[in-house]
Amino acid sequence: MAAVVTIKDVAREVGVHPSTVSRALDPARRDRLGEPVVRRVLEAAERLGYRPDVAAASLRSGRSKLVGIVVPDIANPVFSPIISGLERALSARGYALIVADQRPDYAGGNDMVQMLIARRVDGLVLANAALKDGAVERCLQAQIPVVLVNRAEGQARVPSVVSDDMAGITLAVDHLIASGHRRIVHVAGPQSLSTGLLRRRGFVAAMRAAGLDPDEDDIEEAVAFTREAGLPAARALLARRPDATAVVAANDLLALGVYEALREQGRRCPEDVSVIGHNDMPLVDLVSPPLSTVRISHHEMGERTGALLLDLITGTHQGALQIVTSPVLVARGSTQPLEN
């Protein structure tokens, strides 16, 4: 009873050739057939409980209806909504998603990419691209559609979906300036990542636009986008610039590291120093004080990545290959107008 139903069973049932069933089941090829046959095939397939064997179809056609995503860390609250949005966009069109976690011990991550290519994925999403990334090369020469998400590449060789990082930081800086702050410093992210680089550039540009001219000492680069990396960076920065009244962090985790550094020094946030993050991760509204930040809709980025990739796979794409989403400012309790 649990015998698996194949296309032949359906063909026998209806009294047609298997190839006819194959065509009837494919909406794109359906119209080459007579309407009554199609109807009978569909009905029989339904009744017998036919499920196409993806492996067989994939072997013959070369298409797997599978998309791979490589992420640095699935559990990172930045990436999980991206995966979620992506999965939503893909499954709506019959594609499934393979998630590969980037092991830190494989520099470049070609390994995961190779694995996914060996699995004959129809497309690939890279959520971990560095500014110059070897994995991108591999995809390019494997002729496989690929979209970068969250982080872009140095040269825009491949499509990407990112937040407007420069604009986001500008939002943060302008918010502080509007509150009267002038001595504003920046905890930057790793400069090997587009997010780290662009946010730093954005910081400098926004400050200049306000007539301020930050120098090297106003910026400290954290080695990673983590709380752990944020703490020493913030310590160093606050030591160099004890008169700073506000800190712009390149992301929320770094901002939390700044919180810790301030606490160590017995300085209060926001009374002594305002702090603003970036991303608006879950729960940052509940930390103390509630973190002001710049909201990026990672879920939406995931969905748009999926849509773009599917268009690329089916060859129906038109429109921009570089999608940029607009961040919005979320002011909470960690920033306040400068007193006096």
Added chain:
Amino acid sequence: MAAVVTIKDVAREVGVHPSTVSRALDPARRDRLGEPVVRRVLEAAERLGYRPDVAAASLRSGRSKLVGIVVPDIANPVFSPIISGLERALSARGYALIVADQRPDYAGGNDMVQMLIARRVDGLVLANAALKDGAVERCLQAQIPVVLVNRAEGQARVPSVVSDDMAGITLAVDHLIASGHRRIVHVAGPQSLSTGLLRRRGFVAAMRAAGLDPDEDDIEEAVAFTREAGLPAARALLARRPDATAVVAANDLLALGVYEALREQGRRCPEDVSVIGHNDMPLVDLVSPPLSTVRISHHEMGERTGALLLDLITGTHQGALQIVTSPVLVARGSTQPLEN
């Protein structure tokens, strides 16, 4: 140049039959061959850059080296570490992971399970099982190995990996009792989920063990494991039991809902009321006050789930089919000894 290398190419190169190459490449079947042949095949495969076609192998052998997981919400901080741990365990042994997000609009979620079965996954992980779950039926009759994680089923028909919920709640209750609390109430989770049910039972049992006898009014069931559901439940509970000095929440998100309810009523935590959660999600150490909770290692649960499932798939399993991990108490600022 980018021509894909098949097993035939390798065979021709070495001067043996394709079947020999197939055997030489499989460690399990390798020992049936002569050592020099194996060596030459391996060398040639490496040199030519041979990558097995998973679709073809899957079609013929019926094994896909693919495992599916169904989760209620990828972005939920409870599930993402599970996925992460699972992926780690699987990829170490050459399996890839397909993630399917459970749409709320499909009651029972058989749909996702069907999709995964149609993709010929070798095994399935269900992270969303209700106490009586139709999806489990499907897996059972599809004869496909399945492991439940995080939530167990009512009857233990299938293997599962869960935290010891009763023990966890006991930890929480005992911690409060040791701090002098007596009027302790419980915000329970949905009773249709094993986590909700067991934690509630655990609460009652632990209280009784301490010589206290909680009644219905000391417990309020939230409709979901969310902050949003926690708020009204906490409101109702605190209204019924205004003299309560401590609240045990069935998970951290509910505990945060309790925070909000207390704030509404102008009561302070922990001075007026102690609150303890469950799970130790990321960032709950940074909320105000830092949340005392019971730590569950979801990442570890994911890894053990993967190991168990692989054993089941390869038929090499021995040992328990119901794995229970031990939670630990994490006391932070939201609980304090009862004054006076």
Added chain:
DNA sequence: AGTGTTTGCGCAATCGATTGCACATGAAGC
């Protein structure tokens, strides 16, 4: 030396669906 057994590898069928091509049927054109 002859028989029996093991070892090592080739042969060919097979998994289930897709697809280029061939062919039959009926309609249309002159």
Added chain:
DNA sequence: GCTTCATGTGCAATCGATTGCGCAAACACT
């Protein structure tokens, strides 16, 4: 009434790897 086409369906090869079976050579044994 015969050629020309269009339309709808069947035929069979094919994708790449796996695997049961069979056979030959090498070895063991009396």
